[in-house]
Amino acid sequence: MVEQKKIRVAVMMGGISSERDISLSTGRQILEALDPEKYEAFGVDSALMPGSQRAIEKGAGSDIDAVAEARIALAGSNRLVPVAQIVDTGSVCRPDVVLIALHGKYGEDGTVQGFLDLLGIPYTGSGVLASALAMDKSMTKKILAADGILTPKSVDFTARFGDWDRDYIEKEVEKLGYPVMVKPSRQGSTIGMTKVNTPGGLNSAINDALAYDEQIIVEQFISGVELTVGVLGNDEPFALPVTEIVPGHEFYDYESKYAPGGSEHIIPARLSEENTARAQQIALAAFKSLGCRGIARVDIILSGGEMYVLEVNTIPGMTPTSLVPEAAKAAGISFKxxxxxLIGLALEEGK
Incomplete structure (x- = not known):
């Protein structure tokens, strides 16, 4: 009997964004879960570029030597290799497929997707355009609005275009009505996001957001039931059970997402059959509108009978206790x- 060749999987993790630590944790747990009978798996840290001493973003750790912790975590059968080793077509580390576990800039924004396209290596998740669009909250809202999908009212400002007259900004934000959410337009995990209840807090919140992006978005704060829907598939995507999020804070912030006990996840969400179907339909519509593939998570808020899309995440958290894996488990799909x-969908798309 001929032994079936294992699929060589590179789990791309770490990187230099402010979500580096989250990515390393995600990558480690994926490597632990991949079936060794099916896969030859190893980790790839995209921060380990040849000769790179590029500073890791604010909030991501002290310096590039932080990868030492990842090497320790991955000690044993799983290796952590630099990106250069997957480029060489003759390398023993040239993968059949890349499972992207990067978060934030240079991971979710189409950068690494374009790099892998140039190398001709299939990868999990959305392509360059959908990744770039979904990472940019302002562009996401414009695309969704064009397809008739509701999002909270907002205004956006870009530093390079000279939009920074504070009196002008205050007047535009006043039209939305307080409270508002101030966010970096291209950042994940609610990093740099602030809820502002009065005009007096606007300036400080803008400065906080500017630490992460030159483009910010100020969005109407909508109070309601927070929902999220995972979507899987390429040409025929389907929605997973709806998850209701009960945050331990005023909104679903970084601590609610990642701190132990920071939030409660209720699956299935406490919705009527009609609203459950609506949430799933809206999630599928948003997934298709942006041109996503493979996997995404669509965050929605239900308020006053309306459902508003807050964000589309093309690389959702992928630990066993993350939102999409939890919803998948509720649908009878184990983490493995x-x-x-996801690997099958990537290989299918790469043919």
């Missing part, structure tokens, strides 16, 4: 099976 599906 979910990873199998």
């Amino acid at each position: 099976k979910l990873l199998d599906m």
